[in-house]
Amino acid sequence: RMSSGRRGVWMADDGTSRALVALPEHGRGGPVAGDDLVLFSTRRPRDILAGTSSGVKSITKGVLAGVAGLVAAPVTGAQQDGVKGFFMGLGIGVVGAVALPVAGTIVAVAQVARGAANTVEAISESQTGKVWSKERREWVWYSLREEALEVLVSAGPDGFAPASDAGAGGGAGPSARRTGRVADTDLYEALGVPPTASSAEIKKAYYHLARRLHPDKNPNNPTAKQEFQAVGEAYQVLSNEELRARYDRDGRDALRQQKFLDTTTFFAILFGSEQFEALIGELQLAMLFSMEPGELSQARLAGRQRRREVLCAVALADLLAQFVAGDEAEFAADAAALAERLAKASFGDVLLHTIGHAYAAKADQYLGEGAMGGLTAQLHKLRARGHHANSALKAATAGVKTYNVFRNIEKAVEGLDAAGDDSASAAMAAEIERTGAMALMLESAWRVSVLDIETTLSRVCDKVLVDASVDAPQRRRRAVGLRLLGDIFCAHGVPDSQIDFAAQLQAAMRSVETSMQRAAQGED
Numbered sequence: 001r002m003s004s005g006r007r008g009v010w011m012a013d014d015g016t017s018r019a020l021v022a023l024p025e026h027g028r029g030g031p032v033a034g035d036d037l038v039l040f041s042t043r044r045p046r047d048i049l050a051g052t053s054s055g056v057k058s059i060t061k062g063v064l065a066g067v068a069g070l071v072a073a074p075v076t077g078a079q080q081d082g083v084k085g086f087f088m089g090l091g092i093g094v095v096g097a098v099a100l101p102v103a104g105t106i107v108a109v110a111q112v113a114r115g116a117a118n119t120v121e122a123i124s125e126s127q128t129g130k131v132w133s134k135e136r137r138e139w140v141w142y143s144l145r146e147e148a149l150e151v152l153v154s155a156g157p158d159g160f161a162p163a164s165d166a167g168a169g170g171g172a173g174p175s176a177r178r179t180g181r182v183a184d185t186d187l188y189e190a191l192g193v194p195p196t197a198s199s200a201e202i203k204k205a206y207y208h209l210a211r212r213l214h215p216d217k218n219p220n221n222p223t224a225k226q227e228f229q230a231v232g233e234a235y236q237v238l239s240n241e242e243l244r245a246r247y248d249r250d251g252r253d254a255l256r257q258q259k260f261l262d263t264t265t266f267f268a269i270l271f272g273s274e275q276f277e278a279l280i281g282e283l284q285l286a287m288l289f290s291m292e293p294g295e296l297s298q299a300r301l302a303g304r305q306r307r308r309e310v311l312c313a314v315a316l317a318d319l320l321a322q323f324v325a326g327d328e329a330e331f332a333a334d335a336a337a338l339a340e341r342l343a344k345a346s347f348g349d350v351l352l353h354t355i356g357h358a359y360a361a362k363a364d365q366y367l368g369e370g371a372m373g374g375l376t377a378q379l380h381k382l383r384a385r386g387h388h389a390n391s392a393l394k395a396a397t398a399g400v401k402t403y404n405v406f407r408n409i410e411k412a413v414e415g416l417d418a419a420g421d422d423s424a425s426a427a428m429a430a431e432i433e434r435t436g437a438m439a440l441m442l443e444s445a446w447r448v449s450v451l452d453i454e455t456t457l458s459r460v461c462d463k464v465l466v467d468a469s470v471d472a473p474q475r476r477r478r479a480v481g482l483r484l485l486g487d488i489f490c491a492h493g494v495p496d497s498q499i500d501f502a503a504q505l506q507a508a509m510r511s512v513e514t515s516m517q518r519a520a521q522g523e524d
Helices: 048-128 144-152 186-191 199-213 224-238 241-255 263-271 274-280 284-290 298-324 328-343 348-367 371-412 423-435 437-465 472-492 501-523
Strands: 007-011 017-021 037-042 131-133 138-140
Touching (some): 048 131, 048 138, 224 241, 274 298, 274 437, 298 328, 298 437, 348 371, 437 472
Antiparallel strands (some): 131 138
């Protein structure tokens, strides 16, 4: 490690160098920054493209860090040592503003040179079927079978030992501290939680019950749909602090005018269809939904995501096995039958098209490796990156629109809370219906899920297509079969650009109203 007051490059234990930047000591307060700052990563680049990318990032970091230091150092100095500290900080900032971009440029040149030197090896190793390990920074043989065994024998679904109840927490917010009596307990009983349950406990109970009671998992249970809907309606009330407060105070009478979303649609938007689980696994939204606050960590999410990708890759390899074995006609027929069944699920047609497009894009990249010196594969990769960037833009745009609409609704009903009745709730419900806010919220959730599915399936297909536990001809057969499977799924699906979320929402609402009317007639 370098001491404060010096700049330079050091060699890490793993043999990779790191360019460090540390602010020098000044004034009575000691160092401006305590620990050294790792700024420029000089890990071994895979090839010329990776080296160039690393170099661009180093230059960008150097310029941004220099500008940030030029602004921040005088302010920090003035806070610590007044006028004297301001000018000392200004001097340090000026030095950094010059030195950091220069250092970034030096590192960039080195990274580009190293990438160029590694390019011949990259071409040779990739042609043998090896893959680049980002963790080890070297070319390795990848085996799906070995990774599957490693993942499946882990301690839990996230690769960790089950979390203890201690420290898991019961969630934050008003519902975590609820005590006292409530007017009605039916909705709490539907979820199997007490009226004092925290929001985190309610969320977790709904997630597990909904997955267990989903009609797709209970085709022979005539009451499954009704039970599933009841659980969903209970969650829609108890997860909303305002609706929950009204229900606790007045019971079901407070919900007479409340419109509920069809639970199957609600579940599919958040978690995907149960019928698609083997293909896309557990969505990131579902992972976040099912974890207690005390369990939530980046490491656990990464572990669950890795398990998801491996299990989906194993399922996809099994699905393609029929084609690889030479039974192409039967494979196509079975794939078409599967697509027809999946398309009937809630949001099944658009999910099917999303999956099919991901499969076809990845197959094109693999099959293009040998065409025109790999140029075809690079063109397909650029096209895939453009599509992914477009999906990310759609998700961000939908999120911003939803946020702005709900902010405007909040402003529109400001001041009505003081009335002491349900006037604020009625006004907010009217504004939500007028602005189509619920449809926007559904669209935002869907866009996030699409981004998640595309990212996951890209990695899933990579695992299937670079799997060295089968030989090169079989991997190529997998790619051809994957392309055919993608085409069949797309043919039976619908692009999400054709989704009318407002119409979907209205249809879901009508479905619930019809079910409630039938139930009421049956009671009469």
